[in-house]
Amino acid sequence: MSVESLLKDQISTIADFPINGIQFKDITPLLADGSTFALAIEELSKQVCDLEFDGLLAVESRGFILGAPVAARFGRGLILVRKPGKLPGDTDVFPYSCEYCSGHLEIRRGAVQPDGRYLIVDDLLATGGTARATADYVIDRGGRVVGFCFLVELTFLSGAQILADAPVISLLKY
16 A cells, blocks of 8 residues: 555545535544554655755644654754744734635744745645745745645645745645
8 A cells, every 4th residue: 555545544524624615634533543643754754855944834733743743853943833822922923814714823033034944834735825924924034935845735726836936745635
């Protein structure tokens, strides 16, 4: 059985979650199975090993789960991209819009450095709005996005098209 098949077998689809019309890809069964979770982290790490990055931005909340072990594997810092009010200290706020909502995200002020190279990680790429907003924040701070990394990509939503300024890596495509 292929790696893709092993991982896809652990992802379920939940109809009409979080709102009507959304076919939610639930990765929690994959995360709950130690061997497939380890395999997913190993495969994500293989996919990004040729990228040179100083830090990894992980998007709330499942991006944290995938981003943390990848950052640790490469000895890089993990920068949390959170919903408002979740980070202590001074933060920068920026807007985002995704397939079923919009709002604001926060990053700890000073975490993204001018001339720094950053990898953006999240669990799923749909329309690309959240990843695009995060990348734009990095660019606005003088940093460079060297790649986007996702466990799952919903190709029919064409989110990778708005992320064309850096490589888009997705382990599983639907």
